[in-house]
Amino acid sequence: MIILYINIILLCLLVVTAIAINQQSNLFATTMLTGIFSLLSASLFVCLDAVDVAFTEAAVGAGIALILFLGTLSLIKYKEQIRNKVSIPGLLVVVITGSLLIYGLRDIPAFGKPENPVQIYLADKYIVESEKEIGIPNLVTSVLVSYRGYDTLGEVTVIFTAGIGVLMLLGRSRDNYKGIVSKEKP
Amino acid sequence: MEHHLVLSIVARILIPLIMLFALYVQFHGDYGPGGGFQAGVIFASSFILYGIIYGIENLRDVVHPSFIRSLAALGVLIYISVGIVTILNGGEFLNYNFLSEHPVTGQHIGIIFIELGVGMTVASTMIILFYAFARP
Numbered sequence: 001m002i003i004l005y006i007n008i009i010l011l012c013l014l015v016v017t018a019i020a021i022n023q024q025s026n027l028f029a030t031t032m033l034t035g036i037f038s039l040l041s042a043s044l045f046v047c048l049d050a051v052d053v054a055f056t057e058a059a060v061g062a063g064i065a066l067i068l069f070l071g072t073l074s075l076i077k078y079k080e081q082i083r084n085k086v087s088i089p090g091l092l093v094v095v096i097t098g099s100l101l102i103y104g105l106r107d108i109p110a111f112g113k114p115e116n117p118v119q120i121y122l123a124d125k126y127i128v129e130s131e132k133e134i135g136i137p138n139l140v141t142s143v144l145v146s147y148r149g150y151d152t153l154g155e156v157t158v159i160f161t162a163g164i165g166v167l168m169l170l171g172r173s174r175d176n177y178k179g180i181v182s183k184e185k186p
Numbered sequence: 187m188e189h190h191l192v193l194s195i196v197a198r199i200l201i202p203l204i205m206l207f208a209l210y211v212q213f214h215g216d217y218g219p220g221g222g223f224q225a226g227v228i229f230a231s232s233f234i235l236y237g238i239i240y241g242i243e244n245l246r247d248v249v250h251p252s253f254i255r256s257l258a259a260l261g262v263l264i265y266i267s268v269g270i271v272t273i274l275n276g277g278e279f280l281n282y283n284f285l286s287e288h289p290v291t292g293q294h295i296g297i298i299f300i301e302l303g304v305g306m307t308v309a310s311t312m313i314i315l316f317y318a319f320a321r322p
Contacts, residue, residue: 051219052219052220052221052224054219055211055219055220055224056223056224056227059224059227059228059231060227063227063231064227064230064231064234064312064315067231067234067238067316068315068316068319071316071319071320072319074320075319133289133290133293134290134293134297135290135293135294136216136217136293136294136297137216137217138215138216138217138218138219140219140221141215141216141221141297141301142293142297144221145221145296145297145300145301146282146293146296146297149269149280149282149296149300150279150280152300152304153265153266153269153280156261156262156265156303156304156307156308157262159307159308159311160258160259160261160262160307160311162311162315163258163310163311163314163315166314166315166318166319167255167314167318169318170318170319
């Protein structure tokens with residue numbers, strides 16, 4: 001029962017943070033609020049007993065992403081440019097997408113029911129047989145690395161490709177920073 | 187950042203602890219929460235902390251950008267090599283049962299190497315991103 005109240009409080013705080021991010025025009029404050037948002041989501045994942053996901057969210061969302069945002073902020077202005085004009089097509093797209101999403105919510109199975117599709121397909125096999133087949137206690141690791149090793153290869157390749165993409169777009173000029181400065185200002 | 191005495195001393199104490207924790211998360215991923223992804227991010231954060239406190243130029247002297255780039259590629263290479271070794275041993279791609287005589291031991295070896303590859307790629311990519319975004 002207490003978990004339910006904690007969940008309600010955390011979800012309310014998430015909504016409050018999201019509204020605050022939307023209202024804020026100072027980008028530094030927005031960045032910090034994004035970090036708080038990630039930390040709140042990590043706490044929610046802990047309440048759902050998904051500690052591995054919570055760990056990742058806390059490390060990536062509240063840690064590294066925040067640092068990268070701050071690094072970007074040091075390259076641009078801190079103040080967001082306010083446009084007061086309301087874009088009618090944008091508003092229409094948002095309203096239509098939002099109502100479609102709420103309509104789609106009706107088909108989602110109830111939270112945590114044992115007969116949900118996610119619980120009856122393969123989950124039993126993993127829970128019962130992974131200890132025997134893989135021999136390690138952490139079910140998440142055995143699913144992530146062994147049963148779904150091919151997917152994880154894809155994820156690692158995506159991260160690697162993202163790194164290469166950033167290097168191609170931003171890396172070269174900054175990497176030779178010393179050289180460029182010494183050439184331009186002898 | 188020469189004037190931030192407190193920050194530099196706290197960082198000097200914290201950086202080894204963060205690295206140790208990252209290694210713990212890396213190799214304890216079989217038993218507790220964590221694994222290559224989280225460990226890589228935590229390991230990279232120790233370098234990023236060093237870069238923030240002591241300056242990017244000093245961080246460049248510690249880990250050279252070209253070294254960290256090859257490390258990112260090496261992580262993916264380790265991952266794919268494990269898959270190729272399993273093919274050479276007569277199994278499917280990434281079927282770790284074929285890494286050893288005993289299937290469960292093979293799974294253990296496979297998971298350790300895969301997590302190592304993941305951790306290396308994630309940590310080096312995070313440091314690459316930091317190098318690209320941080321203002322010297």
